[in-house]
Amino acid sequence: MTAPVAEVSALLLDLDGTLVDSEPLHRRGYESFFAHKGWDLPDLSVFTGRRAVDVFATEPGPWEGLDPEAVLAEVLDHVPDEAAQAVPGARDLIEAARAGGTPVAIVTSAGPAWVERSLVESLALELDSVDLVVTARDVEDGKPHPAGFALACRRLDADPAAALAAEDSPAGVRAARGAGVRRVHGIGTSHPRDVLLDAGAVDVHADLRPLLPLLPLLPSG
Structure with a gap:
């Protein structure tokens, strides 16, 4: 030992x-959110370990020009409500x-x-x-x-x-x-x-x- x-x-x-x-819960939330928006699913590893608002504010994607806090709020609505x-x-x-x-x-x-x-x-x-x-x-x-x-x-x-x-x-x-x-x-x-x-x-x-x-x-x- x-x-x-x-x-x-x-x-x-x-x-x-x-x-x-x-991470499986978060992935399900992102997948549901992107499907709901009709957006292509990005490489979700860009979100791992980072604040989602920072990703939405700095990384290129279909969310560009939108309020990062508002986008995150929408994502959270799609994350399964479970521990x-x-x-x-x-x-x-x-x-x-x-x-x-x-x-x-x-x-x-x-x-x-x-x-x-x-x-x-x-x-x-x-x-x-x-x-x-x-x-x-x-x-x-x-x-x-x-x-x-x-x-x-x-x-x-x-x-x-x-x-x-x-x-x-x-x-x-x-x-x-x-x-x-x-x-x-x-x-x-x-x-x-x-x-x-x-x-x-x-x-x-x-x-x-x-x-x-x-x-x-x-x-x-």
């Missing part, structure tokens, strides 16, 4: 595709970090309501099971900009170089690395291993269980 590292200043976790396998499945190891990882004294932050492109629903319904945890939540509303620039991870480290007073992060998208990996996080582990729910490694992940796993041995334990006594 891999030995715990000497220090983890904070555990920084993405939400969609990392803690919960929500996502938990990624294996998600609950255990959060509980192990808290038990070992490692602060935990969720750094996500989603909004607060989806964070709470995912924690409560998908992971059977309370919102206060994590020390900090940084959502799309807390930063001006979304992933791959490092603002969210940098804010999490500042608020937790955590050295980013000693932090441990988990992300499922290249945008998220780049955001964490850009904030100075050296140990960014890819979770291969949404993208191939080589894509996450090329973005800067130190390793890629099928789920979160391989990260459990990396957490330090509280000193005995």
Whole structure:
């Protein structure tokens, strides 16, 4: 078994595709929305790990010239109203970090309501099971900009170089690395291993269980 590292200043976790396998729900929502509009379905990977409003504001597509917030509101009407499945190891990882004294932050492109629903319904945890939540509303620039991870480290007073992060998208990996996080582990729910490694992940796993041995334990006594 891999030995715990000497220090983890904070555990920084993405939400969609990392803690919960929500990408199938999002895909169904986008597919329904684009079919409803009569638009060709784009490569949906452009949305993974990024705030949808940023994509609608900056990427070319049939939505050009429309209000990004209004387009997102339409998309959300098409997303199935159901909780996502938990990624294996998600609950255990959060509980192990808290038990070992490692602060935990969720750094996500989603909004607060989806964070709470995912924690409560998908992971059977309370919102206060994590020390900090940084959502799309807390930063001006979304992933791959490092603002969210940098804010999490500042608020937790955590050295980013000693932090441990988990992300499922290249945008998220780049955001964490850009904030100075050296140990960014890819979770291969949404993208191939080589894509996450090329973005800067130190390793890629099928789920979160391989990260459990990396957490330090509280000193005995």
